[in-house]
């Protein structure tokens with residue numbers, strides 16, 4: 796076993812659609828543990844740091860504006876190989892083509908022109924997880 800921690804965010808669309816419980820249910824059903832959790836209205840500075848790797852990309856400003864449009868639920872999740880495992884649970888980035896059985900595939904809606912409404916964020920590597928957990932739970 797390889798116990799890791801990852802950062803999961805239920806994005807503003809997930810919170811607004813009352814899907815937080817369903818997303819937590821899937822995380823817990825998989826066997827992962829909730830270590831810490833909070834509802835937070837993220838400010839521009841936190842989001843700029845969180846999404847620094849995407850600065851300058853065409854979807855960056857709409858992404859940040861979407862992420863500050865309402866509260867998000869930040870969760871510290873622990874489990875065996877949870878960083879990669881949660882990414883699989885979430886499904887691919889675009890909910891339109893995310894596989895059935897995944898959070899985005901089952902619950903996501905199509906992207907509009909300027910929105911990134913794919914319900915969840917999950918850290919994509921051990922380095923990202925450490926960096927993002929420090930940002931959201933310092």
Ligand code: DAT
Nearest residue numbers: 849854858887888910911913915916917919
């Ligand atoms: P992921 O969230 O699957 O790790 P990412 O890190 O590449 O995806 O991008 C961060 C977010 O930005 C993603 O959840 C939704 C949005 N996004 C990514 N690529 C996009 C695109 N081509 N058009 C619009 N939004 C995009």
Ligand code: MG
Nearest residue numbers: 916917918919
């Ligand atoms: Mg990412």
